[in-house]
Amino acid sequence: MLCDECKKYYATVHIARTVNNQKVERHLCSICAEKFGGMYFTFEPTFTINSLLAGLLNQEVGYGPGAKVVSTRERCENCGFSYDDFRQTGRLGCSECYAVFAAQLEPILRRIHGSSNHTGKVPLRTGGKAKIRREIDRLRADLQKYIGREEFEKAAEIRDAIKEIELEENDQPEDES
Amino acid sequence: MKLDDFFANTIHSWMDGTGPHADIVISSRVRLARNIAGVPLPHMLTNQSANKVIESIERAVDDVNKRGNMGKLHLFSYENASGLERQILVDKHLASPALGQSCSTCGIVLNEEGSLSIMINEEDHLRIQCLQSGLQLAEAFQLCSSLDDGLEAIIDYAFQEKYGYLTACPTNVGTGLRGSVMVHLPALVMSGHAGRMLNTVGQLGLAVRGFYGEGSEAAGNIFQISNQITLGHDEEQMINKLSSVTSQVIEQEEAARKALLKNSRVSMEDKIFRAYGILSHARVMNASEAMQLLSDIRFGSETGILPKIETRTLNELLVITRPAYLQWTTGRSLEPAERDCVRAEIIREKLGSDNS
Numbered sequence: 001m002l003c004d005e006c007k008k009y010y011a012t013v014h015i016a017r018t019v020n021n022q023k024v025e026r027h028l029c030s031i032c033a034e035k036f037g038g039m040y041f042t043f044e045p046t047f048t049i050n051s052l053l054a055g056l057l058n059q060e061v062g063y064g065p066g067a068k069v070v071s072t073r074e075r076c077e078n079c080g081f082s083y084d085d086f087r088q089t090g091r092l093g094c095s096e097c098y099a100v101f102a103a104q105l106e107p108i109l110r111r112i113h114g115s116s117n118h119t120g121k122v123p124l125r126t127g128g129k130a131k132i133r134r135e136i137d138r139l140r141a142d143l144q145k146y147i148g149r150e151e152f153e154k155a156a157e158i159r160d161a162i163k164e165i166e167l168e169e170n171d172q173p174e175d176e177s
Numbered sequence: 178m179k180l181d182d183f184f185a186n187t188i189h190s191w192m193d194g195t196g197p198h199a200d201i202v203i204s205s206r207v208r209l210a211r212n213i214a215g216v217p218l219p220h221m222l223t224n225q226s227a228n229k230v231i232e233s234i235e236r237a238v239d240d241v242n243k244r245g246n247m248g249k250l251h252l253f254s255y256e257n258a259s260g261l262e263r264q265i266l267v268d269k270h271l272a273s274p275a276l277g278q279s280c281s282t283c284g285i286v287l288n289e290e291g292s293l294s295i296m297i298n299e300e301d302h303l304r305i306q307c308l309q310s311g312l313q314l315a316e317a318f319q320l321c322s323s324l325d326d327g328l329e330a331i332i333d334y335a336f337q338e339k340y341g342y343l344t345a346c347p348t349n350v351g352t353g354l355r356g357s358v359m360v361h362l363p364a365l366v367m368s369g370h371a372g373r374m375l376n377t378v379g380q381l382g383l384a385v386r387g388f389y390g391e392g393s394e395a396a397g398n399i400f401q402i403s404n405q406i407t408l409g410h411d412e413e414q415m416i417n418k419l420s421s422v423t424s425q426v427i428e429q430e431e432a433a434r435k436a437l438l439k440n441s442r443v444s445m446e447d448k449i450f451r452a453y454g455i456l457s458h459a460r461v462m463n464a465s466e467a468m469q470l471l472s473d474i475r476f477g478s479e480t481g482i483l484p485k486i487e488t489r490t491l492n493e494l495l496v497i498t499r500p501a502y503l504q505w506t507t508g509r510s511l512e513p514a515e516r517d518c519v520r521a522e523i524i525r526e527k528l529g530s531d532n533s
Contacts, residue, residue, distance in 0.1 A: 078215060078217075079217045079218075079221055081221065089220070090346060091218065091220055091300070091345045091346050092218065092343075092345060092346075092347070093217060093218060093221050094215065094216065094217045094218055094221065094335075095212055095213075095214050095215060095216075095218075095335030095337075095343040096215060098337060098340055098343050098350075099337070105347060108347060109340070109347055109350065109408060112347060112348055112406075112408075113350075113351065113406045113407065113408035113409050114406065114409060115408055115409025115410075116339070116340070116408065116409075117339060117408070117409060118337075118338070118339060118340055118341025118342075118350075118351045118352070118408060118409075119409065119410065119411050120341060120351060120352040120354070120410070120411035120412045120415075121322070121325075121341075121342075121352060121411070121412055122336070122338075123329050123334050123336050124326050124329055124330075125329055125330060126329070126333055126334065126336065127336070129338070130336075130338035133338070
């Protein structure tokens with residue numbers, strides 16, 4: 001049987017309606033059924049990482065341990081983005097938003113990554129104190145390793161290196177973050 | 178250099194089949210997400226400020242070019258690129274389909290070998306990417322990281338000691354690093370173990386997808402494995418984890434290949450020779466059939482059932498038989514039916530010239 005509407009494709013959708021005791025039957029192909037019958041057969045999944053994340057955020061407000069329940073309309077002064085905007089899009093507005101919404105972001109980051117502390121690369125030029133502190137952490141780990149192996153000469157060398165860097169650190173200006 | 182020159186070059190370094198384990202690992206990719214401090218993120222930019230972002234990245238790229246340690250980098254405006262040109266860059270894995278979606282004023286930086294690219298104003302201001310042939314994640318990261326350092330000499334990155342590199346989406350924050358490998362696993366698929374193995378990989382915090390990224394089916398038995406977590410571990414740990422899981426996947430695939438050849442050699446030979454026969458003689462070939470048959474002859478060539486076919490030829494075929502590339506090659510838009518004929522012809526030519 002061909003579609004009642006376009007008469008081109010086979011009718012695969014059969015609609016029977018009873019209006020005022022009158023039974024009306026229509027036989028349509030899936031394309032015409034979408035157009036005229038209000039029935040949808042093609043499904044386009046719409047979830048992206050951003051929309052899934054937005055769903056996660058909607059659960060978060062007011063529940064996360066220590067999450068400060070601030071007005072969701074609070075805005076980032078730098079870009080004008082609000083936490084509501086973030087909940088809808090799953091994206092921040094600018095880098096300043098991380099500081100503005102830190103209280104809300106903290107539990108979310110822990111949920112996504114299992115951690116909320118960066119331990120990786122630090123920018124060479126603008127890393128400032130972070131770069132130095134990272135270097136000290138690395139040396140301290142080495143120090144423990146040498147002490148464990150009872151290589152005290154090497155351990156002493158590293159201890160001196162740490163002292164030197166710590167002096168250097170005090171000369172650096174404190175960065176904003 | 179024009180974008181067209183890039184398309185004329187059908188082989189980029191990631192396709193040349195020279196890296197370690199290139200028989201199973203087609204390519205390794207590392208990308209770093211970076212943003213400029215204080216500047217609204219791409220989805221918030223006006224055209225004017227988006228252009229400013231492109232200009233400041235251009236200055237940084239010029240500076241890197243002057244120092245000369247990263248080869249020659251070229252910046253292209255993406256706005257003037259046609260839909261076809263964009264699709265070819267996506268098929269060559271040099272750009273992502275999302276470039277142009279968050280912000281229409283965007284651009285792409287490429288080096289001549291096609292091993293380095295920087296997407297400008299995709300989801301983040303910069304997405305620095307390096308592609309290498311075979312299993313070379315550490316090398317890809319080193320190259321990315323050097324380019325990153327070069328750009329940082331001029332650009333003030335959005336960085337916080339606690340959260341690391343700040344990104345548009347919190348799923349990328351921290352290192353901003355996404356490493357991925359493209360692996361060809363025909364024996365695991367044929368022996369029915371691919372699903373379970375990839376499921377296990379998923380439980381380790383790694384994601385598995387098809388050849389063309391998010392949402393794509395694993396056509397031609399090619400899978401993409403990538404890290405998901407970007408915060409809390411350093412770059413080396415992330416790269417090591419992905420490399421070591423990939424090495425185990427390689428071992429499993431090798432074991433499955435041996436078992437298949439031992440237990441069902443005749444049916445394997447039959448499958449592979451049939452694939453070779455069809456590819457060398459067919460007149461009409463759709464994209465998914467081509468992907469499947471190319472996987473079969475790749476398997477045949479690597480296991481010695483077929484005479485050796487160069488890995489680079491097989492990699493090249495994966496890209497040049499894509500719909501957009503076929504249209505670029507013929508210089509006109511093609512109906513699907515016509516496309517299938519051109520595809521069959523190109524495959525016949527490539528396989529013929531390679532083995533004559």
